[in-house]
Every structure is written in structure tokens, then in C-alpha cells.
Amino acid sequence: MIIIIFITFCFGPVTSGWSGGEAEILLFDAEEVQSGEKISLETLLARDFVVLLNFWGFRCSPCLDEIDALNRLYQGKLSGCSIEFIAVNTDGLEKNDLIGAMQEQGIDIRFPVIADVDRQITNYYTDGFIPHTLIVTGTGGRKLEISGFNEKLFEKLEKRLFELACKG
Secondary structure, three states: OOOOOOOOOOOOOOEEEOOOOOOOOOOOEEEEOOOOOEEEHHHHHHOOOEEEEEEEOOOOHHHHHHHHHHHHHHHOOOOOOOEEEEEEEOOOOOHHHHHHHHHHHOOOOOOOEEEOOOOHHHHHHOOOOOOEEEEEEOOOEEEEEEEOOOHHHHHHHHHHHHHHHOOO
């Protein structure tokens, strides 16, 4: 008798959850790896931005599929809304190593990318499974969290982002 057990930390459980804002938000300042600009979650939220945090890694093919979909969304339907996307790399790479790896693998992320070298942000917001995406607002905390990626979950994410960030 042969038993095969397949475990992957990349896909994780494909779940989504709504939060009424009970969960606290970890405020952080980070450097965007390509431009060098400072990103302050606190400042974005104080300006009434809706912030999408996307946690991804190089060895996670669903992460890369999700990034392609997020690129299209960021530059398309949501381009004029009060929203900021932040891609948080979970591989623990320093800025220059992350930039080099992105170039080497042809990964084109069209929104800000930060390197979570010490994994403090990743450990706070995720259970270790990627891709993991969440929406946070200054007025209501966490609005949606999704682990995994598929079209149905992405449609739910897109609808919620539009409702929160494109008021009027």
C-alpha cells in the first residue's frame, strides 16, 4: 500500500474571510525597492486610502498568477481610485537581491514592492501561506483577507476593492 501526501505552503487553504475591523493593523514604514521611496502604511491610511497588501514569493506560481491579475486591476478599473497596492515579498531577500531576482525571472510588478527581510510584516498578517492578500482601511481595519488564488476569489477581491476605494 502506497500513501502519497502532498503538502504545499504555496497554495495554502483557499479561504476568504470578512472582518468588521476588529483585528488590529500593524503600521509600518518601508522602502519601495525599485524607486527607493518611503512607504508609510500609517500615512496612506490617514489620507483615507484603501490599501491592498499582497504577500508573495518567487517559488509560488499562484503568487505570480495573482500578481499578473493585480497588475491589470491596478492599471485598469481601479487606476483613478483612492487605493494603493503594496506587494510584500516574503523570501527574506535584501533590496538589491530582490531587484536582481525579479529582473532575472522577468517578474514585472507595476505597483510598489517592499522586501520583508525580517518577515515581521509577513508573520503579523499571514499564517505562513502565500499568496495572501488583504485589504485594510484607516476607518475600519481589515476588510477582506484571502489565502490562495483563483478567479472566483479574485472577482470577490475586485468587487470589494471597487466598493471601498471608488466612492462616487
